[in-house]
Amino acid sequence: MTAQDHLSTKLDAALMKRGISPSRGLVRLHGGAMMESWFFEASEDPFILRCAPSAEIMSGRPFGHDVEAALIRAAREAGITAPEIAFDLADNDYLGSGFVMRALPxxxxxxxxxxxxxxxxxxxxxxxxxxxxxxxxxxxxxxxxxxxDYHQALEDLHRQFAEAGADRPIIALGLRWLRDHLPAPIExxxxxxxxxxxxxxxxxxxxxxxxxxxxxxxxxxxxxxxxxxxxxxxxxxxxxxxxxxxxxxxxxxxxxxxxxxxxNRDRLHYWLVYRTVWWGLGCIGMAQTWRSSDPSLERLVISRRASEQELDLLLLLESDAPDAEQARTIAPTHATADPAGEATASEIAVAVRDWLATLKDRVEKHDRFQLAVARNALGMISREDLYDGGAWRDPELSRAILNGEQSLLTPGLLGRLRRTALDKLAADVPRYPALAVARAKWTGEA
The missing domain is CATH 3.90.1200.10 (Aminoglycoside phosphotransferase (APH), C-terminal lobe)
Incomplete structure (x- = not known):
């Protein structure tokens, strides 16, 4: 019996206790790096089971599923297009933490x-x-x-940065900016x-x-x-x-x-910078979660999307640099490789990625999504040695930026960070739409 069969058996028992017919067509929905969502039909109606993949995931949440369900109920009662909660999972449902809600169109x-x-x-x-x-x-x-709490939220970002190695200069730049521009609290x-x-x-x-x-x-x-x-x-x-x-x-x-x-446009900009730093650090933290508790391929790959946020962050902050620094372009770079002899790691990754593509029509639903994630992961590996990422990990420069010893007023720093952001993202997620925008702006390359 598969893990999905076990889930289906437990779910049917939980449904029957509430007077709902057994489930049909149980299928895992793709997406959702933190929580699992399963679609099914029962008693002629569509439902969604929302649950935690592990107890460790819930231990770091601000509140449990019971509070989330109560919040959704309150929102729905106030006229917000929130789902209808059918029932909360109980301990004796043996499905873990979560709830069942009626699916919306x-x-x-x-x-x-x-x-x-x-x-x-x-x-x-x-x-x-x-x-x-x-x-x-x-x-x-x-x-x-x-x-x-605004101050505590910023301290939490600094703590996450330290735990991640405190070696990403662009994120350090964002943290310093947030500290210098922290707004006064409002109601x-x-x-x-x-x-x-x-x-x-x-x-x-x-x-x-x-x-x-x-x-x-x-x-x-x-x-x-x-x-x-x-x-x-x-x-x-x-x-x-x-x-x-x-x-x-x-x-x-x-x-x-x-x-x-x-x-207020200034407050809007502050929170845009804050959330960009927040998500960048959140991406990095996905790797540690994978190492410690949750063997999710999707989570591991998301950790490499931190480079998206670094590029976005630099685009948000570069106007602080002198006009001359902003106007100075950097040379475009392109992936280059001239291998000889036995296969390189990049070539092996490309070969496996392309072979996996032949399996696409043999899998469906969540497995097809996971296949796409696996191919993205191999693409990242294939590009790692084709670009010079520069000093994208630099604890000394990061420390200097956090301490205010260097900033975008420092001659040459903006150009150095631009180079880092472009090359790292080209290796990690070359199809990220903002990469083409930044490349055109920073190098003059169409």
Whole structure:
């Protein structure tokens, strides 16, 4: 009996205890580096089982699934397009921590969403939902939902940086900038915490669901507004700064029109930098989680996406450098290799990656997604020795930047960091859309 068969047996027992018929068509949904989601049908209705893959994963969460489910219920009662919770898992369900919810219509696929016919309409709906979330009263929210302390949040990022080796100069630059620009606290409002394309369900150009409430917290609403606009969550539409759907001006105007508090652009920029650093360190930390507790291939590969955030961060901060430094281009570089003799590690990785591609039509659902992840991992290996990544790990320079001894005012530093960001990302994720934008801007290469 497979692991999925065991899961199905336990799930059916849990359903029957609640008067629901046994499950049909149980299938793991791809995506979700932290939590597992399983789709199934029962009693003629579609459902989603959301659960933790391990107890270790939940130990680091701000609150448990019981609080998340209560929060989702409160949001739904307030008119937010949150899922309907069918039931919470109990200890004697033997399914671990989680809950079952009724599936909503629509897709969370970013490419499908960003290709919708009326992106401006969808952007307005997203703004309306976020304004409603921010207006939820404290009395309706579980007490366990935490309040974000700005100072503590920044200290936590510094701690993560130290644990990761404190050797990434661009992230050090971001941490120093955040310390120098820390805003004064404002009256906290409920933040969804992960409001972005990929965690939204859309049918046509209509928003049908707001998912993944596991990192909700009280804080500055500008954080939610900014997080939705990160380059990484715009996918192929980086020309549309707001969720990959429209302009920043339209995003802010719609949010304010639907009752959101007036938006301060400086605060928005601060939280955009904060979240870029936050996700960069989060990516790096995925590798340690893999080493210590969770053998997820996806998690390990995501750790190498930190280079996306480093490039984005430098694009956000480089305006602090003198005009002459910003105008100075760097020489373009290209992958070069002239191997001879026995096969190199890069060549072996390419050969295995290409062989795996022949298996695509033999697997489906989550296994097909995992196959794509495996091929991406081999692509990273194949490119490692083709680029000179420069001093992308430099603890001394990182320390000097954190201490204020060097900054973007330092002659030549911007160019050095640009070189590092370009070459590291070219090896890790060469198809990241912002790479072409940065390469054209920094090297003059079309």
């Amino acid at each position: 629509g897709t969370s696929d970013p490419n499908t969403i960003l290709a919708c016919q009326e992106p401006d309409r969808l952007l307005a709906q997203c703004a309306q939902q976020l304004a409603r979330i921010h207006s939820l009263p404290a009395a309706s929210i579980p007490d366990a939902v935490p309040v974000l 906290p409002q409920l933040n969804h915490g992960d409001f972005r394309v990929g965690n939204l369900l859309v049918e046509g150009s209509r928003l049908t669901g707001v998912l993944d409430w596991e990192v909700a917290h009280w804080g500055d609403p500008h954080e939610d507004l900014a997080y939705a606009c990160m380059t990484v969550w715009r996918f192929e539409r980086i020309d549309r700064p707001a969720l990959g759907l429209g302009s920043l001006t339209d995003w802010i105007s719609a949010y304010e029109a639907f009752g959101g508090a007036p938006v």
